[in-house]
Amino acid sequence: MSRYVILVEPTETGYSAYVPDVDGCVATGETREEVERLMQEALAFHLEIMRERGEPLPEPTTDAAFVEVAG
Numbered sequence: 001m002s003r004y005v006i007l008v009e010p011t012e013t014g015y016s017a018y019v020p021d022v023d024g025c026v027a028t029g030e031t032r033e034e035v036e037r038l039m040q041e042a043l044a045f046h047l048e049i050m051r052e053r054g055e056p057l058p059e060p061t062t063d064a065a066f067v068e069v070a071g
Contacts, residue, residue, distance in 0.1 A: 006039050006061040008032060019043055020062040 008017045011028070015035040019025045025046040029035030050057055 002057075002060050003045060004060040005064050006036070006043075007064075008035060008039075021058045021060050022046060023058075 003035055004019050004021055006019050008015055008016045012028040015032050016026065016027060016028045017026075017035045017039040019039070022043065025039075025043055027035055027038040027042045029038050
């Protein structure tokens with residue numbers, strides 16, 4: 001099992017998410033919880049299609065961290 005970072009961003013209508021390590025894998029949803037669930041489904045489907053096509057699966061290399069700055 002691999003663990004990929006997803007980036008979630010608010011939009012005018014809800015949220016969108018994408019996987020920096022997997023080109024073209026995106027999802028949108030009305031809530032953060034929905035977009036995370038849909039992103040998990042989209043990523044699983046995307047990787048399944050890549051496997052079926054015999055394409056190499058991208059390694060999860062993106063890492064995330066938070067930093068604090070005075071505001």
